[in-house]
Amino acid sequence: MSSNSAKLEIKSLTDNIGLARVTVASFAAQLDFTLSEIEEIKVAVSEAVSNAIIHAYHNDEGVIEIGMAINNHRLIITIKDYGQGISDIEQARQPSYTTADRMGLGLVFIDSFMNDLEVDSKLQEGTKLKMVKIPEKSQKKAT
Amino acid sequence: MSSNSAKLEIKSLTDNIGLARVTVASFAAQLDFTLSEIEEIKVAVSEAVSNAIIHAYHNDEGVIEIGMAINNHRLIITIKDYGQGISDIEQARQPSYTTADRMGLGLVFIDSFMNDLEVDSKLQEGTKLKMVKIPEKSQKKAT
């Protein structure tokens, strides 16, 4: 599989967090990820979708778009909401920082489980996370 | 779960048939389906997506849209392509009828595994299948 893409659109309901995880994991399986890498991808998706539900939409109705792409043997996942937005992205990415009495570990987990994370956000417009995961096996091959 | 909806957009690649099955099955699990009903839903999705890839797009590039909805404790799945279209829908739904040296059982399987199937098609514009599946458990409750 050298190139492919898919898009999943869900409502901001906690019922759909598992759906997002399963869909992205199934798409990711087209690359040569280990089971443990697939688990890491699932955590990252779960964190990003949970954040959209809680922080972006405050448990109100909203749409979450999940883009999946395989490009050059890399998995690229984008998770986009049209909610509140983040005022200070630097701060949001710090361990333990939370505005909702949670763990403050969501973005930290995404950061450590994926090879790359970009956060793009505008207040009142929404947030887009772009994360990249490269199978360890193909990284070794490349060197 | 009384109402929810989601949408999956995939490319017309056989690699994505499993993805479509897994996603719809995971969404369907929000209703009280038995494992055997989930299997039936998977077969229906697999047939519809395979048809879009082979018959609608003839293995060329194209987009397939998979809509999932829960409404009134029913699962509604729509599968839409923008491909060749079906000239005679009646005929296409007959057992053993095929234009591609296949089994001619795809639409028959969908018909028998789902509670309802509507086929909508226009030549050169595309085909939309709408299928409904109602959990047997809730059917019993209703009577």
Place this chain on the structure above:
Amino acid sequence: MSLEIEREGVNLIVRVYGDLDLHTVDNLRMEIEDRLDQEVGIKNMILNLEDVDFIDSSGLGFIIGRYKRISNHGGELKLINVKNSINKVFELSGILKIVDVFPSEREALKAV
């Protein structure tokens, strides 16, 4: 999706692992045909579906195709261990009228 092929006398035992759908049947078909072309004196085929979790009409088409090639040469095709989850597709298709199903490879080998 993977395949294991083993020869036992005039019988070819084929074990399929994974899903049988449009995506997987092409490779399986080629692997099996290659093997049939290479081996001399194969008569029957035993198709072990113990580890197949999913099958649709494309997967059925694959089985019917193997059935045709084998029976055209006077051989028999036997199926092993059709799981509950894929049983309905078999029943609905009528394939069980032309192909026998056995609980194990040993019993299928006895029957050919």
Place this chain on the structure above:
Amino acid sequence: MSLEIEREGVNLIVRVYGDLDLHTVDNLRMEIEDRLDQEVGIKNMILNLEDVDFIDSSGLGFIIGRYKRISNHGGELKLINVKNSINKVFELSGILKIVDVFPSEREALKAV
């Protein structure tokens, strides 16, 4: 997602089945808190995660919450059987510095 709660002396054994995420933790939290409110004389909690396949930071938050309530009352929280698939989340979070993990309920019961 389901829950099994059993009392053994001053210990509450809680067995979780399924995924621990934002969707499931609310119900789990309520069920456990209800039970803690009903029972008299519970001191420690043994949280059996043998059948948990997935956990994220919301699931961790749930465990930390239980830890706080139990340790506020002078009790101890022990975890059982953290699967490989969910291990990384535990390691990364630092939770293993405050909560001990045991291979079985028996060994956890011995340790409290």
